[in-house]
Every structure is written in C-alpha cells, then in structure tokens.
Amino acid sequence: xxxxxxxxxxxxxxxxxxxxxxACELFYSRGIRCVSVDDIAAAANTNKNTLYxxxxxxxxxxxxxxxxxxxxxxxxxxxxxxxxxxxxxxQLRAYIDRVGEDLSHSGVRGCPMANAAVExxxxxHPARAVIEESKKEHCAALxxxxxxxGIIEPERLADELFLLFEGACVDVQISGPDGPGANFARxxxxxxxxxxxxxxxxxx
Numbered sequence: 001x002x003x004x005x006x007x008x009x010x011x012x013x014x015x016x017x018x019x020x021x022x023a024c025e026l027f028y029s030r031g032i033r034c035v036s037v038d039d040i041a042a043a044a045n046t047n048k049n050t051l052y053x054x055x056x057x058x059x060x061x062x063x064x065x066x067x068x069x070x071x072x073x074x075x076x077x078x079x080x081x082x083x084x085x086x087x088x089x090x091q092l093r094a095y096i097d098r099v100g101e102d103l104s105h106s107g108v109r110g111c112p113m114a115n116a117a118v119e120x121x122x123x124x125h126p127a128r129a130v131i132e133e134s135k136k137e138h139c140a141a142l143x144x145x146x147x148x149x150g151i152i153e154p155e156r157l158a159d160e161l162f163l164l165f166e167g168a169c170v171d172v173q174i175s176g177p178d179g180p181g182a183n184f185a186r187x188x189x190x191x192x193x194x195x196x197x198x199x200x201x202x203x204x
Contacts, residue, residue, distance in 0.1 A: 018044040063126040088148035100185025110169035150197040
C-alpha cells in the first residue's frame with residue numbers, strides 16, 4: 001500500500017500530478033464515495049475542467065489512484081528484494097518487516113484495494129480490474145518468494161501470509177496502530193518459522 005503524502009498544491013508541479021496526488025490523499029483518507037471531483041480539484045489548486053482534461057471521469061481517476069498505490073506496494077516489495085540480493089529467505093523476511101512498518105503508521109486505513117472493493121461492488125467499474133489484478137499479483141509474488149526461499153509448501157505459506165495481511169489491514173482501521181493488526185510482522189515471522197524448508201536452501 002502507498003503511504004499517502006501531503007497534497008501538492010505547488011503551481012510549478014504539473015496539474016495531472018497535483019490532481020492524482022490529491023486524489024490519492026482524499027480517496028484513501030476519506031473514502032471514494034465521500035470525495036467529489038470538486039473536492040479533488042480544490043485540493044489540487046485547480047478546477048474541474050482541468051481535472052476532466054486529464055481524467056475523463058471520476059471512475060477513471062479512481063482506477064488511476066489505485067494503480068498509483070499498487071506501484072507503491074510493488075516498490076516496497078522490490079526494496080526488500082534489493083536489500084538482500086541472492087537471498088530469497090531474507091528478502092521474504094525483509095518484505096514482511098516493510099509491510100509491518102506500513103501498517104504501524106497512524107494514518108493507515110488498511111488496504112486501499114480492499115477498501116475500494118467494498119465501495120465499488122460493480123464488476124464493470126474500471127477500478128475493479130485494477131483491484132483484482134493487484135491482489136493476484138500480490139499472491140503470485142508471495143508464492144514465488146516463498147518458493148525461492150526454499151519453503152517446502154510455498155503456496156500454503158503464501159496463502160497464510162496473504163490472509164494475515166488482509167486481516168491486519170481490517171484491524172488497523174478498527175483498533176488503530178496499537179491494536180492486534182500492528183503485530184502483523186511478529187505473527188508473520190512466526191508463521192514463516194513454522195514452515196520447513198528444503199535442506200539445500202541457502203541459510204536453511
């Protein structure tokens with residue numbers, strides 16, 4: 001998930017970037033249905049006409065917002081991979097730590113993809129394809145990392161970590177950063193420790 005930043009109002013920043021930044025902040029913090037195009041335009045220090053020149057509709061802006069947050073999640077994953085070249089087991093553990101860090105921030109409202117899925121049940125909404133692809137990509141990345149780490153049942157561990165993540169995302173919305181969801185990393189590491197690895201795997 002992307003940690004939403006401050007809304008960019010600097011006139012030197014291109015309008016499209018300001019609009020998307022404002023959409024990321026407002027959609028994530030307040031919810032998609034509660035935020036109007038007028039709200040986003042005002043926050044981006046522009047107007048509706050300019051917004052619609054860059055995004056044909058609010059629905060397409062929502063889809064682009066989710067792509068931006070998915071890019072953040074992909075970047076967090078690659079940070080973990082790049083921090084431990086050639087050691088998939090440490091990459092897996094480092095990724096878990098990064099997710100745990102993200103879930104511990106006070107402004108976190110859980111997973112933006114799951115939140116959007118609840119607000120947008122229509123299967124033909126342009127954001128639904130982004131949501132579904134993001135979740136599939138996350139699962140596939142976890143499976144591949146678990147397999148590369150030498151986990152004997154990589155699909156099983158990946159499913160457990162994925163479900164733990166989804167549950168933690170829901171809990172942080174309810175309990176905040178001090179609730180059970182904040183223990184994601186600790187519980188995830190315990191799950192990893194329970195799964196046997198191939199004896200030929202590095203550091204096994």
